[in-house]
Amino acid sequence: MMTISDEDREAKLIFIEAFFEEFERRIERLPKLLADSFKDEALTLCVVYIDHLASGHFGGDQSNNENFSRALRTLSGDSLFAMIHPRDLLEKAAGFCHEALPLLESVVQNHPNALLEEALLRRAVQESGLAEPVKQKLNSNLWRASIASICYSHIRGQLVHGPGSGGLLFEDSLYKGKVGVKVDFDLLYRALRSIYDSVKTKSLQNAEWFGNPSYPDRNKTG
CATH class of the missing domain: 1.10.150 (DNA polymerase; domain 1)
Incomplete structure (x- = not known):
């Protein structure tokens, strides 16, 4: 395994931190999009950002669906996404x-x-x-x-490839003693923030892009 010097590590961390600062600015613009009546646009970018973070963090040979679902199930801080329908x-x-x-x-x-x-x-x-x-x-x-995987196919997939999705409503589903489960922008935005925080923290702790040692080093150019 190749190691990098302390000087190179510090330089890499500067690039990583700058990337995540810009990424956070993008995330923070989403509620304004929603408030300005761009609901589909806000929700589309929300799930695309989750997809981006999930693919970078987990990478490997898994499908986008598996990475996306794994991020929601394990990094969102919301147990709903891990529940099985x-x-x-x-x-x-x-x-x-x-x-x-x-x-x-x-x-x-x-x-x-x-x-x-x-x-x-x-x-x-x-x-x-x-x-x-x-x-x-x-x-x-x-x-x-899982609810996470259903979000991938019925929200992320439909928003990106059409015909669009306003979220999901499981009217008859029982969860935590209540009937009815809604997956909307607010729920997914909170999940995005949690996933972002987790991936950023691991990235800065490990000095690895997306906290993933297998992710290509974007500092290197030909």
Whole structure:
């Protein structure tokens, strides 16, 4: 592993800090866009900025969806994004893990209309009689039915590629004892701020772009 001198590290930190200061100025303009009746524009930039931070921080061979969802689930500070939507879970599992459907249907029936915690599903999977490869496959794909992943496909995807999205409303979903879950600009903006703070902090602590040692060093030019 290549190491850099203290002098080069300090120089790199200056560039990183300047980048994040400019990025924060962009983030801070979003509420004004919303207030000026540019709702779709504000929401589009909000999810694009989340996507940018997530891709930079997690990088690797994962899809944009996986990185975006991971950022919302682990860095947003809001547990809602990690919750599993039962109907979406059954629809997705029918495609990637059909043999687990009876188990998942049983769990869903025992928690009518409730968004499900991933830990609850993992326990049910682990205690089941499913073959070990099936358990591993199912657990590694639960995120695909998370609220975060649904945000990627139904908000980020529709805003960027059309026809647009005003957010999401899960009218019948039960979460924290209340019926009805709304994902709108305010919720995603708070998540963006939290993700930004986390990625910036790790970047400055590690002197790595986006806190990711595998991210290309943008200070170097040919």
